[in-house]
Amino acid sequence: MADQDVAPPEDPLAGVPELQTYITHDEDEKVKALKLVADSIAQMRQTANNNLIVHPLNMAIAVAVLALVARYMYESMEDVYLAGTTCAGILMAMFAGLRYLTQDYLYDAEKINFGWLGDADIIVTKFGDEVIGTVVVDWVSGEGRQKRKKAWRGEIIAWTVRLKYRKKGVGASLLEEAVKEARKKGAETVEFADDHANSLRVLYAMYNGSFDKREQKARDLLSDLLETSPGRGKRRSR
Template structure:
């Protein structure tokens, strides 16, 4: 058979991950990376405002109340002989007023985001995850003195001041990897433990508890995930006793 008549060998499928940069998670002291991570924390707090807005808009009680008020106003205006255009314009105006009020009630998230700066960071460590050249996640850990050990020294512990992942990379294991690295750092430093700080950056609440269910659920899951990692993480190697002498 003429080689020219042979069927061409099908090309091997290209690896879809061939040009995808690897994820790298590590403790950083690079000023540019720390600046990007700091901005990421501030952005995550500002994004909480949208979640709070949705909680107010779509909460069943609020929806029922707003629809009920609209129904009463529409019925009154129709019975009073108002034109349909006027009725529609009035309803649109009421909706705009509601949205403006909601944005006013959640504006403290923007103020909280503006407080995330170098003074807030202090001397805390920053662990980042990079996707190529982009910082897509960070965990901020502050090391503080714990309970006294006898009369000689104090135990150290880590407190997480912030933990966030860029929105489009969430639910892909990036956040867990950051917490794992934070646990490793606590072991390296000989810390007695690591936990989320009370009042950490993403614990901001500006609405009544009634509307904070989604935030509280996320915070609870984060703490549970950290405890799970602490439980599964190998304990630090005990030092061998030296000979007396």
């Protein structure tokens, strides 16, 4: 009798919508996916600004300049308040300069529209009604890596996941879906385009380490998926 009174445990996932990943033909979903891509480019600006601020060389120069100005003003005018406000003004001017140096990311984000998309396929991941990730694949013909003149391959021109859903496997699932779609089409391969949406670098190479590591990780992940995907090495007629 006691066992009959015990309520069955509730499903912790009850009411949680499933993730769905597929090629979308819905205009509204395409708009949301393109906005995600544009947002990811704009977010690169913030990362670039942070890279500039925390770089040891830049920090050393900023500290040296502020120290020299503060010392000069204090010794010449003996006014701590004026020295402090002047240093604050210099610091704000430095931050404004950093924002200016990275403004090209915003210009690049504004280019993401249906004209940029062309005939490429948009694969989305939805969590309930929310588009949380996308990979955009353009299907092109031409000489591929196997040096076949009329090779058919996919080029990933954008790949991103909404910020709060990153590092949860959503991005990997999107790439896996892109690989599956390539197999269906009989494509020779699928690879990141050299000029994909997040390829822009506006700073010197020494400031781009975080971008380059992220890109290399993405390319390695795609390579692993291609190696382990079913149908590897088999080609189908188009």
